[in-house]
Amino acid sequence: MFKSKLSKTFVWILMGLLILGLGGFGITNLGGTVRTVGTVGDKDIDVDAYAREIQEEMRAIEAQSGQSFTFEQLQSFGMDRAVLDRLITQRALDHETDRLGISLGDENLREQILNISAFQGLDGSFDRESYRFAIQQAGLSESEFENSLREDSARSLLQSAILSGTTMPETYIDTLLTYLAERRDFTWTRLAPEDLQTAVLAPTEAEIKAHYEAEIDSFTRPAAKDITYAWLSPDMILDDVEVSEDVVRALYEDREAQFNRPERRLTERLVFGSMEEARAARGRLDRGEIGFDALVEERGLELSDIDLGDVSAADLGPASEAVFDAAPGSIVGPVQSDLGPALFRINGILEAQETPFEEVRDDLRTELAADRARRVVDSRIDDIDDLLAAGATLEEVARETDMQLGQIAWHEGVSDGIAAYDGFRSAAQAVQDDDFPQIERLDDGSIFALRLDAERAATPIPLEDIRDEVAADWKESETVARLTEQATDIANQLSEVSGFTEQGLTAREEKDLTRNDFVPDTPERFLEEVFAMDLGEIRVIPAETSVFIARLDAIEAPDEDDPEVQSLRSNVREQTNSALAEDIFNAYATAIRNAAGVSINQTALNAVHSQFQ
Incomplete structure (x- = not known):
């Protein structure tokens, strides 16, 4: 599992290098004199690696947000510092693996390289020329690439050793689950201003002045x-x-592919070494001996490895006619493709899109x-x-x-x-x-x-300027205060013998509510108050313009037989274990960074940044 994952990681790294085409960045743009942006211990942070990481991060942010950003904007968000911090941590780990003597042996390195699909020919075997060409196109020498592969392997081993076995105690999981999934049954009612036994009259001048002085912060203009x-x-x-109309039309034509897209298929392609192998696989599918997903897994692949996404007929070459004549859900082939004999699975149809200029x-x-x-x-x-x-x-x-x-x-x-x-x-x-x-x-x-x-x-607003506002605020406060007194008297009379109905109240019963549930017509902190109550407790809960009375009738533990609770437990365990592992790793990374010593070349950083401005 480790080897497979590592090989795929380096395939994507290599493809990223080919796409970005930033090999020799330092030579071309920095005059060949600056090759590093810093060091961690005895490990250099290569200027090309920093530039590639910056560009990859910019593209990732723009892809996620769906909008373009200037480098200055992303820099203001701290993007460049995050990239540099990530590279410092990587090089600190590399320094530590050297110190501990952790490395990938020659035989394991050879096996890793042989298993990278980007270096394999149509027959699935290692192709030396493909390897040499890909490495050269990435701007790397073979020794540089192989050294990177060794360092990545050693880092992965060290990280696995640090993070293995980092699990939270089950009592901690139980405590969190209880907090999240414990349930309450309770009865409640609301007393509104119209329920007051004695109406609140308009305040006297003395009451207005006293309220103004007591709540002076509420009636003060801020600094x-x-x-x-x-x-x-x-x-x-x-x-x-x-x-001009010509400029608008030119933009439309530049985006022709966005506004007018041909019919496409959501397609997966499974390539074989020969037509005989492909026909044999198709026969097993037709006889029901194996499913398509299982056939992919049998080849040592994942569905993501064969997913072509949405493709047009032009993208499929010689296989286009067979694929586009097939219905969704069907498996086509074997037919010749650009990479050899293949089976195609059609997962969906995207209709052609035509958006006229007008x-x-x-x-x-x-x-x-x-x-x-x-x-x-x-x-x-x-x-x-x-x-x-x-x-x-x-x-x-x-x-x-x-x-x-x-x-x-x-x-x-x-x-x-x-x-x-x-x-x-x-x-x-x-x-x-x-x-x-x-x-x-x-x-x-x-x-x-x-x-x-x-x-x-900050200056108090003169009372004469806000007299009506102060009077209205006093009346609201006095109403809630009297409602609270009235509710407290009612609560003192409530018992198992004398319930809400006997007190002439219209009560509502709630069953099996968790902290994350919502009770309509109640204040925001209402459930928080309910979950703080003891069994059988009756509590008066004042709100902004009314008062609530609640009685806690039952406390129910999380239902461990409920699939949702089981899923919640699993998620809590996964998240807490992940958080623990992250905290441990961050603490370790900080320690080895401090021990190794970090030196940053700000001039080199500025030179790289200037290329993106």
């Missing part, structure tokens, strides 16, 4: 910064950006206009910075450019208008009285500059 800002966003100049014209024009507007905004940064550097005020900048002037009383919690941007809020938080305005960028391509005009301390 704030009076800020003037100048702001220019792409949307502000969008109407001024012209995009349907997407407006969306494409808006996209192009927004992109141009962002570039226009970006192109004006230097000129605006020059104005500010020359002493122009924000008001003067707004008069001489397209920037719009605004004022805001900013404090924590304000998120309207420009304060909706994290970048602006961070700048507003940091700005000092003696700071000069300078251009800052926002995530959507907007720019802004700000000036602190004044700082205001």
Whole structure:
């Protein structure tokens, strides 16, 4: 299992190198003098490896998010630091395996290389020329690749030794499961303002004043910064950006494959060394001696190894006609494919997609206009910075450019208008009285500059300005206080003999509820209160405008016969064991990093970063 997994890992590493084509990155772009971005102990962190990891991480983030990012944006998220940290940990492990004398022997190394499918010919045997060609295309020498394979194997062995047997005690699992899956039966009712025995009258002047003073924090304006800002966003100049019909149509044609896609098939392909082998396998399938999945497993493969995804007829070469004539769920072949005789399984049909230009014209024009507007905004940064550097005020900048002037009383919690941007809020938080305005960028391509005009301390709002609000707040608080007193009297009278009905209350019964369940018409912390109760306890639970009375009728342990509980136990065990293993590994990795010593070449890092900017 270990060998198979390792071989597949290196297949993907090798294919990644071929696709990225970054071999010789350091030579081409760094003048051949800088080959490392740092060292861990006696292990170098290769500049090419760092560049490849950066590019792979950028592509992975863009694939997951479905949008493009600049390197600067991803750098602000800490992407480059995460990549470097990962490589430091890898090299620390390599240093430690050397210290411990852990290595992959020549015979095992040979076996690993022979089993990597990327180096095999059509007959499944090792092809020396394929091996040499693939390694060269990846920008590696054979010794470099084989050394990487040895290091990866040694790291895997060390990690397995560290993480093996890391399991949480069963009592810990039981405790968590009890917390998550224990159930409660309870009865409850709600007292609303209309249930008060005596109505709450309007407050007196003395009561209003006393409530205002007691709750002065609620009636205080927070400390704030009076800020003037100048702001220019792409949307502000969008109407001024012209995009010709020819440019829009050119973008449509560039994305022809996105808007007009041929009919496709979700297909798996199982290739054989000869037509005789393929026919024999088909015969076993037809006689019911073996299923397709079992046939794949028998070949030492997984379904992911043979999955072609969605393919068009053009992708299948000589097998296209047979595959596209077959119905979903059927197995076709054996037929010749680009890789030799093969059986194909058709898992689904994706109909052809045709989107005429007229349907997407407006969306494409808006996209192009927004992109141009962002570039226009970006192109004006230097000129605006020059104005500010020359002493122009924000008001003067707004008069001489397209920037719009605004004022805001900013404090924590304000998120309207420009304060909706994290970048602006961070700048507003940091700005000092003696700071000069300078251009800052926002995530959507907007720019802004700000000036602190004044700082205001937290100040109570005069009572005469909010008298009605204070009176309404007093009435609400007084209503809940009286309801709580009334509910407490009722709770004291409730017992097994005198229940909710005997007290003239309309009660609701809940059965088998867990902490994760939801009870309609109750406050957010209602179930939390119920689960904190002892069996038979009656509790009064005040809420914002009403009061609840709850009685705990039964506590039920997790139902271990319930498949959902069994699945939950399994998930809890897996997650806690995984978390424990991760904590142990991180602690070990930190220790060996500190012991080995880490040195980073910031100049080399900056040189790599410049290639992505």
